[in-house]
Every structure is written in C-alpha cells, then in structure tokens.
Amino acid sequence: MEISKEKLEWMYTTMYRIRRFEETMLEQTFKGNSMGVTHPSDGQEAPPTGVCAHLTDKDWIGSTHRGHGHCIAKGLDTHAMMAEIMGRATGQCGGKGGSMHIADFSKGMLGANAIVGASIPLAVGAALTAKYKGIENESVGVSFFGDGASSQGVLHESMNLASVWKLPVIFACENNGYAEATPAWYSVSAEDIASRADGYGMPGVVVDGMDVFEVYEAAGEAIARARAGEGPTFLELKTYRYHGHFHADDPKKYRKPDEEEHYHERDALKNFEKRVTGQKLMSAKKLKSIRDSIEQEMLDAVEFALESPMPDVEALYSDVYVNYSNPIFGLR
C-alpha cells in the first residue's frame, strides 16, 4: 500500500505523541499532579494511529478508559488533555470528566468511556445517523474497545445491529492480552476474537497491532467498505500495553518478563523508524525533529496544565441538563 510522505510523518508524529503523552502523564500522576486514576496506553500506539489515519473530523470514534491514544490520533489537543487529567478549568471537559471521559465533539470523538463496552453502541448510533442522513461516504463510526469488552453482551448486540442494519461501523478490538489482570487466554473463549465476526455476518480480520502499516492497510479496507455502504467489519488488533492496567498497577505481578520483552522487541515506534529509514522514506534527521517538537509540546502541555486555574465550584452544578427547573444543589 502506497503511503504519502505527509501521512508517514503524521503517523510517526501521532505514535510518538501518544508514547510521550502517556509517559509524561504517568510522571505527573506519580508527582501527584493528576487527580485520579489513569490508564496508560503506551505500547498500543499502532491501532489508533493506523485506524485514524483514514478518518476526518466528520467520522466518529468511541473510546475506552484507556483512551488517550484514541484522543490523540483523532486530533485532540494535548494541552487540553493534560489539563483535563489535572482537573483544570482549561481541560478538555472543564475538569469534570478526567482521564476516563475525554471527548471532543468537534473532532468526531464521542468520548472515552469508563464502563467497559459501553461506548460500542454509541459508534453504532453515529453510523446510524450517517446512514439516516445518507452521508456514509463521509462519516463512519469506529468503536475502539479491548479484549475485556469482547465478553460484554452489548458488543454482541451492537455487532448484530450493525450487521442487520448494514451500518458503516468498524469494530476495532485492541486485544492487548489482558482485561485488567485477567489474561485473554483465560477469559476469551476463542483463539481469535475476530472469528466471532463470522457469526454476525461481517468480515473478521486478525491484524498485527504492533505494526502500524498492517493496521493502516486493514483499517483502510474496512473503512472503504463502510464508506461504500457495504456494512461493518471487525478488526482484531493484537497489541500490548507496556504499563499496568492503571497507573499504580504493577503488571509484573501477572505477566512474565519474556512476554514483555517479546513485545518491546516488536515496538511499534522502533519498527517504524527502522522501516522508514531502511527504505529511505524518512530520514533519521526528520524523525528526530519530530521527536524534538513533541518533547517540547509535552513540556508546554504540563506547564499549561499546572498553571491553569481550577474550576469554579459553580461548575459542580452546571451542564447536568440543558435546562432544569429544580435546583441542582444538594441538601445541606
């Protein structure tokens, strides 16, 4: 598959931005600067990058508790994301959502969602809107979820709905091998989750989710099918998270070192660098300049977030409804 120079640069920028955002976000979390639980996605840069490379702001994605990578790949601003994680008024959701609820409707991002599997039908609904309005060719719904969500009933309901209504949906299952601490080999009743797609009358494709080029190619075919009105596709993107389930989780308690090493050797960024420099598609100098600019962006994002004000306490009562005639205040 031919990939333009601009697209390659975007891919590397996006993957490196995700990697460094997660590492930076973790540093800030351990410093006590974030206000709650965070779920890092470093290691899993290829799936959101390879999929979102085909999308525009008119396409919609649903995301998960491990959603920073999806946000970044969909074009969200890392300053507003960092500020959100630090609970600031300038955050993407004004500090009311936090790490697990970052959304940007202007970018076609339906929100990170902390109920495992719950965002899947939202992407189906976005695709229903596209079909209803006859704009499938420019607006598809992509649902990102993990191997844990593959056991949720709502995924199966959503797959059936998308198939019987022939909706432009891509089910992008990021199988990182673990639902919290529980391995997929224990909790998933199939060797490949994608094999379940057959039962719902849609193509199911197993993809190396550590290789952004493979993800890009498979997602390209799935999204083209959706835009052509040919219905949903299920992609199983086999990937790996480098950190634990959440910031304070030590994965060494339930993963073996040789397994972690195996995936680090297949690191999405390192392999991208090797491949593009080997094939002379991008220079080492260009790669470094991208990395340098991201390093600066992360420093700026942290500074922006730390210097941002906390939300006014009045924010507690706003935006529960568009309008509501009873008081929102609690009883005291």
Next chain:
Amino acid sequence: MTTHNKIDPLGPGYEGVAGKELRFRDVFRDTLRAEMNRDQDVFLMGEDISGGFDRDTKEPLDAWGGPFAATKGLVQEFGPERIRDAPISEAGFVGAAVGAALTGLRPVVDLMYFDFVTVAYDQLLSNAAKSRYMFGGQTRVPMTLFARSGAGTGHAAQHSESFYSMLAHIPGLKVVVPSDPYSVKGLLAAAIRDDDPVFLVNDKKLINLTGFVPDEDYVIELGKGRYMQRGDDVTLVGMSYTSVVCEQAAVQLADAGINAEVIDMMSLSPFDEDILLESVQKTNNVVIVDEDTPRASMASEFAAVIADKAFDHLDAPVKRVTGPHSPVPYNKGLENAFMPQPEDVVGTVRNMLGRD
C-alpha cells in the same frame, strides 16, 4: 404553538378551546406523527413498532403496529428508516439511540414494557444521562424514551413495574408521567422537542381512557403539575394512573362531605415543588398516592419536601398510599390488593381527618 405552563387552576375545563374527546392511545400516536412531520431528525426505534416483514418483498407488514398497537400505521407514512424495527437488544438500540442523539438526530425509543429498562439501564444511566456533564457541556442528548408501566392487566412480576424513582434518581435524565389524553399530547411533544433525555412512563391502564384534547399545537412545560380538582380539606397527590385513582377517591370523599384537592404531578424530574407547597399550605393535610413500591420512591421524595418546607402548615403527618415492598403478583385479587385503590385513599383520608 402554546406552552401550557400555567395550567388552568380549575383543571381540564378548557372553556372556549377547540378540541375533542379522544382516546389516550390515539392521541399518543397522533402526537408522534405530528412530531415526525415537524422535524425530519425525529425517528422511532423499538421492537415490533411496525412488526413483521414480508418474506418475499422484505417490506414491513405493520402486523403489530407496535406494542398495544401504539404506532400502527406510522410505517406506511414514514417508512422503515424512520419507524425502525429493532432486534430484541435493548442495551444495543438504546445505546445506538444515544449515539444518534450525540451526532445530530432526535431518536424516540419504544422500550415496550417498563421492566425492560433494566436491560438498557447502563446506556441510560452512564451514557444518555451523563454525557453532557462529564464532557463539560460540550454536547446534548436530545432523545425520548417511553415504556408501559403498571399493574392491573395480569402481566405479572416482570411486565408490571412502576419504578419511577429508578429513573427520577438519575441526574441528567428527565421523567414525565402523563395521566390522560390531554397530558400525553403536551408531554410527549415537549419531551421530543427537549434537548435533554426524557423518559415518558405510560401506565397501561390509561391506554384506552378518553378525555378532552385541545386541537391546538401545545406543549406542557416539563416540571409543572396541575390541579385536577380544587378543595380545602385535604390534598391528594397523584402521578400517572394514581391521578385517576385520586379523582375517584375525591368523588367518594365528597359524598362524605370532605373536599379534596387533587394534584396531578405530570413531571417527576424535574417536579413541581410549588404546587405541592401551595396546596398543602391551604389544606394542611396531604396524601400522596403512588403505585411504585414505597422505599426510596417519589411518594417518599414528595413527603420529604413537604415535611422540609411546609412542616408548620401540616395538621397531620404526611401519609403515603403505595404498592407494598413486593413484586407485582399475577392473581387478580392479589394484583388489585397491590395497587392503590380509591378506597385505600378514602380510608387514609378519613383516618387522617378523624372522620371514620
């Protein structure tokens, strides 16, 4: 279009207003039709809302026309894209409706029986109700859901619940409970035009009742109650079908020389505190009638508000007449005993006023 936010204090008299006597079910369908004609983004989704497809042509048959034939005929007018029959997947299609609402449509979802709410509860609670708040006001969720509640039709434990408080408890969700053809027209139109998620609970016992309905296009402001009858001795508070029960009780009380004031709440979230307090300050006695089970119920909520804000006006403790803390039974005699009956209300009032 008229907004009915100051309901005629003398109740549905509508002197001088053009209108006719209609059945609840017909008004419900006519209102849905009118709203779908009014706004192309409004569409309906649910199980068997047309019902059945021709094996050869694949065209919808409208064999059911919806549960209780609520939507009969609409698929011929609007087609299967706008009257969208769904598989039995409440979590899936309620979630899809939330996604459609987040991306520009105004879905209306028929959940058939109220009891099926629990199958879709995660989507309702975690996505429909919370999206606006947790995303910092970036979005709105203009969707309407409706379902049939209530005992009295032999549908037994899993098709008869009236768990209003399970919905009204959720910040971000609005809940309305029409009690007659007039209120279902105004509340359904208001719900569909509202930019927040609204759940309309439709007691099955109301479906074939008739009543006067103005011809004009109107909405009833969400959060407003109304007086069904004025009186000085006691306030009877009803919601959904128990407003009918209260009216029946008021007739019996009148025979005993007791003038009851009857309030129909119409909205449960938000709800009309003012009308409750205004009436209690006048009558000094109040009985709240709710078919929901008693614990953490709307009856309890209204009682708490009255105790908090009108305590000094009360001549007697606030009384509640509710279903028992039990599932709904099947046997007709047991089912009748489950539901608040006019006689239960009358007995409670007589005790309260010392008029045995």
